[in-house]
Amino acid sequence: MSDLETYRAKAAAWLESMAPTYGREARKGLAEADDLALGRRYQKAKFDAGFAGINWPTEYGGQGLTHLEKVTFDAEEMKHGFPNFYFGISLGMPVPVLMQFGSDRDFVKERVLKALQGEEIWCQLFSEPSGGSDLAGLRTKAEPDGNGWKINGQKVWTSWAHYSDYGVIVVRTDPTVPKHKGLTYFWVDMKAPGVTVRPIKLAGGDSHVNEVFFDDVKISDDHRMSPVGGGFAVAITTLMIERYVATDSAGFGPHLDLFVDLAKNTLLNGKPAIEDGRIRHQIARNHAMRSGLDSINVRARLMMQAGMIPGAEGSLNKLVAVRSRQKLSELAIDLQGTDGFAFDEHASQKENWASSWINAPTGRIAGGSDETLLNTIAEKVLGLPQDHRPDKGIPFNQIPA
Amino acid sequence: MTILYDEGQQAIATESRRVLEARTSTEALLPLLESVGEYHRPFWDTAKEQGWTALALPEAHDGLGLGLIELGLIAHQAGRSLSGAPFLTSGFGAAKTIELYGSDAQKARWLPALASGESIGAIAFAAGPDTLPAQPDVTFTDDRLSGIARGVSGGLAGDVAIVLANGFGMPVLALVDLTDVERTPLQSFDNSRCVANLSFVGAPAETLVVGTAARDAALHILALQAVVTAHEQTGGAEVLMEIARDYALTRRAFGQPIGAFQSVKHRIAELYGLAELARANCIHAASREGADDFITAAAAARLSATEAYDAAARDCVQIHGGIGVTWDLGLHLHMRRARSLAIEQGSSLFWEDILVDRLAEEAA
Numbered sequence: 099m100s101d102l103e104t105y106r107a108k109a110a111a112w113l114e115s116m117a118p119t120y121g122r123e124a125r126k127g128l129a130e131a132d133d134l135a136l137g138r139r140y141q142k143a144k145f146d147a148g149f150a151g152i153n154w155p156t157e158y159g160g161q162g163l164t165h166l167e168k169v170t171f172d173a174e175e176m177k178h179g180f181p182n183f184y185f186g187i188s189l190g191m192p193v194p195v196l197m198q199f200g201s202d203r204d205f206v207k208e209r210v211l212k213a214l215q216g217e218e219i220w221c222q223l224f225s226e227p228s229g230g231s232d233l234a235g236l237r238t239k240a241e242p243d244g245n246g247w248k249i250n251g252q253k254v255w256t257s258w259a260h261y262s263d264y265g266v267i268v269v270r271t272d273p274t275v276p277k278h279k280g281l282t283y284f285w286v287d288m289k290a291p292g293v294t295v296r297p298i299k300l301a302g303g304d305s306h307v308n309e310v311f312f313d314d315v316k317i318s319d320d321h322r323m324s325p326v327g328g329g330f331a332v333a334i335t336t337l338m339i340e341r342y343v344a345t346d347s348a349g350f351g352p353h354l355d356l357f358v359d360l361a362k363n364t365l366l367n368g369k370p371a372i373e374d375g376r377i378r379h380q381i382a383r384n385h386a387m388r389s390g391l392d393s394i395n396v397r398a399r400l401m402m403q404a405g406m407i408p409g410a411e412g413s414l415n416k417l418v419a420v421r422s423r424q425k426l427s428e429l430a431i432d433l434q435g436t437d438g439f440a441f442d443e444h445a446s447q448k449e450n451w452a453s454s455w456i457n458a459p460t461g462r463i464a465g466g467s468d469e470t471l472l473n474t475i476a477e478k479v480l481g482l483p484q485d486h487r488p489d490k491g492i493p494f495n496q497i498p499a
Numbered sequence: 500m501t502i503l504y505d506e507g508q509q510a511i512a513t514e515s516r517r518v519l520e521a522r523t524s525t526e527a528l529l530p531l532l533e534s535v536g537e538y539h540r541p542f543w544d545t546a547k548e549q550g551w552t553a554l555a556l557p558e559a560h561d562g563l564g565l566g567l568i569e570l571g572l573i574a575h576q577a578g579r580s581l582s583g584a585p586f587l588t589s590g591f592g593a594a595k596t597i598e599l600y601g602s603d604a605q606k607a608r609w610l611p612a613l614a615s616g617e618s619i620g621a622i623a624f625a626a627g628p629d630t631l632p633a634q635p636d637v638t639f640t641d642d643r644l645s646g647i648a649r650g651v652s653g654g655l656a657g658d659v660a661i662v663l664a665n666g667f668g669m670p671v672l673a674l675v676d677l678t679d680v681e682r683t684p685l686q687s688f689d690n691s692r693c694v695a696n697l698s699f700v701g702a703p704a705e706t707l708v709v710g711t712a713a714r715d716a717a718l719h720i721l722a723l724q725a726v727v728t729a730h731e732q733t734g735g736a737e738v739l740m741e742i743a744r745d746y747a748l749t750r751r752a753f754g755q756p757i758g759a760f761q762s763v764k765h766r767i768a769e770l771y772g773l774a775e776l777a778r779a780n781c782i783h784a785a786s787r788e789g790a791d792d793f794i795t796a797a798a799a800a801r802l803s804a805t806e807a808y809d810a811a812a813r814d815c816v817q818i819h820g821g822i823g824v825t826w827d828l829g830l831h832l833h834m835r836r837a838r839s840l841a842i843e844q845g846s847s848l849f850w851e852d853i854l855v856d857r858l859a860e861e862a863a
Contacts, residue, residue: 358862362859383806386799387776389799392783397779400503473764475772476764479768479771481748482744482759483758485761486755
């Protein structure tokens, strides 16, 4: 057994032992506050068992291993439905960036340890009402104020801001230069005066994202994590950190086996739906697509293990998997006919077709919309020309609205 | 078996691409479309000279003892360069059948000849829309075949064929020497496939497998060939995506390269996705030969490769506009090949059923 397989077995055994206390069954019927509390205890248990910060430096409480162990652990962890999503953003992006770019090292260390143990949560304040895909077009501004800065503006789609203690934020510090060049990266205290968090209820009834308002929020200059005007580069670092995360060829929706089961147990025109050509066609196509993604991901892992850089085809994962999940979920509802009306807004997206369907659009938009991802593949992988960008090279304050 | 290519395998890919790109051209392939019974002899000579015919056959019978992964790499390149004959796949299928199910005498008689490429093999399982018919048109009685096997790729040039026949209501996998068998060439949209109807009139034949095992054996051979063909289709899809990309970078309209329009660039990005999914499925399937899930993996490879090649043929022509539909540019060679490869080794309809039957069983 390879070292990695030994690690996988160890992780799987520990996760198995945690499942009764923190897993899917234990969470059933819990109100969100109780679920979060359970999540904090689970995160602490991970820390104590040596499964938190797997690929982080040991001096910050991490395990000093590689992202291979991390991805291996994540893939095993995904099976049990643990309450870990409250910490996904926090430990995925803001805290690693803080580790890399925070200036006050003692402060950084304290924050990292508290975040790793689930005591504190960080959010990422990037998107704004005026633009999500066009990150550099943001309008929230920070102006010099005494020895520090004063922030005014609005962020949106901020996951878990309502539970967050801190956040990392990109703001405009100079509107007189082209848009990418006038941005600066800071961290902020989410409990500071002038910060207002307002949850946004999403289409599926869930409200883990928020609007965040900044009204004359004052911060000192030691909150700054990039050179003045150098914030875009740090923001891009943030987006690259988790480039090879654990993926799911089911698009974070139900496994295809569940659809096959449904088709076997549903009568269509007096026969099991699994015998219907239209249903069979979709099962076959979805299987072929998912097995292709699985193979891409296995190959990426093997390449990383061999010290190679995986191919660009990994960029297909979210694009291909989530939009397929959306259509398959529609078909699963069709298959159930009037039985398909039943809806439980707290049902798991990985187990319930209606929940998977209604939340699928979020998946196709968050973290890069389908259209943005296609542009990225066309431009970065295939070398096709950039879109026409009328705002290119023009000072931000002269871009026509 | 790992799905990372080792150095030897990478060398096979590089060398086969170099040779094929040097020896094939649109100009050489276009005339073949207008003559029945001709194939691209330089391609077949290259295959023999390079040892591709021997690649996946056992060393005991003059083969090179490599497997589906290596043959898949060759097929991928053959797909990129529009291989000028179908015999690499059909010869492999025929040889593999004899290797797995034949007697020592049959192996000694045919395997070295197939490995050297001196003999050309063909596979005759299908009867029109029926990829593996329960009641084949060809009958097997008293060691003789009678009836017509329709639309056999490579049949016109074949020296030996493996036929799925009906022997008193039971399936029989039979080996037949084609020397004295009458072949009627088919005028097809891709004439270098050398498609023919084989008319058996009491042709002497030998049994390889009899009964239900014959159908299982035929499916196994078909799956092996399907994985090879899927590589070829993926190569075709990949090169078409590149051709479309290169054209979109150079062709200008409305004051910019057409590749700057999202309707064009997204179409090409989608082709990239289809080709990569097919490639991933091919690599996976080739590594599963001999495993329990081989048929499932072969079906997934076949389905995604057929989809990728057809889509790439459609969209590459579309992106070219008017020039794309001209005879001389030759993109129609890929359109034609995408369809002939889609039919050979069973269409998507067949493989969807094979796949879903297995998935439904697993879920039971």
